[in-house]
Amino acid sequence: xxxxxxxxxxxxxxxxxxxxxxxxxxxxxxxxxxxxxxxxxxxxxxxxxxxxxxxxxxxxxxxxxxxxxxxxxxxxxxxxxxxxxxxxxxxxxxxxxxxxxxxxxxxxxxxxxxxxxxxxxxxxxxxxxxxxxxxxxxxxxxxxxxxxxxxxxxxxxxxxxxxxxxxxxxxxxxxxxxxxxxxxxxxxxxxxxxxxxxxxxxxxxxxxxxxxxxxxxxxxxxxxxxxxxxxxxxxxxxxxxxx
Numbered sequence: 079x080x081x082x083x084x085x086x087x088x089x090x091x092x093x094x095x096x097x098x099x100x101x102x103x104x105x106x107x108x109x110x111x112x113x114x115x116x117x118x119x120x121x122x123x124x125x126x127x128x129x130x131x132x133x134x135x136x137x138x139x140x141x142x143x144x145x146x147x148x149x150x151x152x153x154x155x156x157x158x159x160x161x162x163x164x165x166x167x168x169x170x171x172x173x174x175x176x177x178x179x180x181x182x183x184x185x186x187x188x189x190x191x192x193x194x195x196x197x198x199x200x201x202x203x204x205x206x207x208x209x210x211x212x213x214x215x216x217x218x219x220x221x222x223x224x225x226x227x228x229x230x231x232x233x234x235x236x237x238x239x240x241x242x243x244x245x246x247x248x249x250x251x252x253x254x255x256x257x258x259x260x261x262x263x264x265x266x267x268x269x270x271x272x273x274x275x276x277x278x279x280x281x282x283x284x285x286x287x288x289x290x291x292x293x294x295x296x297x298x299x300x301x302x303x304x305x306x307x308x309x310x311x312x313x314x315x316x317x318x319x320x321x
Contacts, residue, residue, distance in 0.1 A: 081108040275304040
């Protein structure tokens, strides 16, 4: 069973202890750390990219919990924990999973964990190891606060643009916040997805023809073959030498 890796962020020790106690009662949760403020949280997230969930207090010195969510690109799932009910609308406008009012009972906490488990389930399935023998290689990506199912067989090419990736499929384009290098690990088991350039992966099954180190895909897109990728790319092609 994949555990939900979580952080507690609160400037009050008593509130921290309550959440630590509640988290310890659930086998599905794995506490990765406790932060006293948003600055410690940002440092922790930069060090640990695998955090799934943050139990986040709102009223904290210097930077509030809601301000953190606004300033941080693609944060993990958020469950707000606060003694104030007036911030609930702002919290849910930020797509928070839940809003827990202190003091937080174990029963109310349990209901919140049910919510977050259902929310994270598709993403955890996508990040789980996938073998080549599986019939269904579909995975999920987060785009504009939605989890979108991707069938890799329908991918035509993948384009990197700095900290963003465009997934070009047969039905449209999906933009996600990631780099090609970080995304590459999720594609290694797919022998028909090939990196041909520092900015491009292609689906070998969508290649129409090649001409002068340029790939023409099924959607007529032209993709250059980078010099450092040519030898490996051509080795993957079935080229018939007919006299």
